[in-house]
Amino acid sequence: MMKILLINGSPKKKMSASGFLLTLQSLFVRGDIQRESLRTKGDHGRILKKLKDTGTVIFFLPLYVDGVPSHVLYFMKDMEGYCRVNQIHLKVYLISNAGFIEGKQNEALMQVFKNFCHACACEWCGGIGIGGGVMLNVLRILFFVFAGIFLLGIIISGVQRGDWLPVEAIEIFLRQIAIIVFLYSGVLFYMIRMAGAVNKGEFSGVKYTRVLVPSFLFIIIANIFFIIISLGKGGIFRGWLR
Amino acid sequence: MRVIIHDLENKYNKLLLQKCDRIIVVDGKYSACRGCFNCWTKHPAECFIKDSLHEVSKEIGRADELIIITENYYGMYSPPVKNILDRSIGISTPMSIYRGKEMHHTTRYGMRELLSVYAYGEMTDAERESFLFMIKRNALNLGYKHYSFTYLESIGGLGEI
Known part of the structure; x- marks a missing residue:
């Protein structure tokens, strides 16, 4: 049975939104699921070996400066070479999350992944760009x-x-739970929809969604969040806005 | 001030130094961003990783013009160049505003003039479109008033910079 490989591309060891989304998506995807964490170059060999008997890969990435985090980009280049040499043709899905509230801000990253799939002769099967990653x-x-x-x-x-x-x-x-589920509902809807596509091996489309909070409110909450964190860490006393 | 980031061989430094005030060396001998946000919340504009990119946010942030010369990777920067950009998010502050009908971080060093990107290497039409779109997004999010994108057919085209 071909495996479904879920790759968490967040460099964070804990409390990453990408890791959380991976856990969530593994509830909806059926099959032989394998989980991997891609944090350093030391992870490349181990993950690449798993690609040989894998049919589908789902990447879970944070948005870094409008694109792929650099450590994932290094992996993509290695993966391209590995897929070409070993004649591996995977189905590739992507779930990315941005700190910004607009899921659409993940669009450049989606385009890069589509180009990547084309370059390594893998099948681009679509993605979800999620806004409000920190709030997740x-x-x-x-x-x-x-x-x-x-x-x-x-x-x-x-x-x-x-x-x-x-x-x-x-x-x-x-x-309280109903409110949390409501705020997550857009994310949950598209993730379940993508899981259905993964289970059938189909193209899921490229969709953008967000935590269902109005933008102006999200910005206020995000700013308060960073003020509190910066107070705790002391940055607010060290030229915070200069 | 004009700053250049490039992933070409070191032999091009002499030529490029004539065209800028500072070159940020892309040697890949630095760590990737760990996503800790300490450059926002603990030591503003400084990375906690004490390597050559420790204060790269300040170097990029204080430059009116940023020129990036990079190999094309799927319609975006090469990994070592992207690494520098990832490590330089301290040019923004953690505070957000609405700009261009979208949420963006405020800029620590004010709006800067120009982000110019020169890409080389094989590039499909789709990658070219993606790259242009990426730079547009970067200019908006990093706080540049203008941006430009040039595809270099050959490195010989560097003289036009």
Whole structure:
């Protein structure tokens, strides 16, 4: 059975939006799924070897300066050579995420991947460009925060009043989850759609989506987020905007 | 100030130095960006990786004109050149605004004049279109008022820069 290789191209060891999207997509794709992390040149040989018995590759990448991160670009060149020498013709999909709210800002990266597939005689099967990558992370943290508060509420309610199924707490938790799912709904829709295409080996199209927050609100949230982080790390006192 | 980034052999440095104030050496002997954002949030415009690109944001940010000479890779820069651009996001600040009906980061050094890209090597029509589009996006996101793209049929065309 041909494998489906999911490659996380984020250089981050933890808390990467690309890694999260990979985990999410592996829930929807059927088959012999293999996961790989591409962070340095040391990863190339190991991943390239896996391409021999792989039929489909899905890349999960962060958008860096409107394009492919440089460490992934090095890999793409090696992959082109490997595919040519070994006569490997893979189906290639891409899920990229940008820090900007507009998914469309991933367009240049999509074009580069299409060109790459052409160069290495692989089949470009489409991609999803996602906007609001950082917020994807924030939302998944919020999910666990809400779940923690919910469990704590149940324990307190159970111990104090003997009520281990507090309706009010359940309602609040479900409402919070519904909001998170709504904010993710565009991303989830296109990822499930792509998974369907992957399962059938079809072209999925190139789609752009985002976290469903109005742009002006997203910019305010993003700015507050970076102010808080910069306060914590001290950058705000070291010529932050100069 | 005029800065050149190029991935040509070192023998071209002498010629190119006559056309700019500074050359950023593309030797690939530096790390890739790790996506930590410390150049925004901890030590503004400085990378925490202490190699030759440690302060590359300042060098690029303070130049009115940035010239990039690069081999074509699928309609974008070569990996060592892209590495420099990835490591230079400190030319922007972490704060975002709406510009051109899109979200963009504010520029730490103000709007600069010109981003010129000269690409060489084999290039399909699709790659040429992609490259031009990429540079347009870069100019918008990195804060350049103007941009230009030239395909070099041969390195001999460097004299036109």
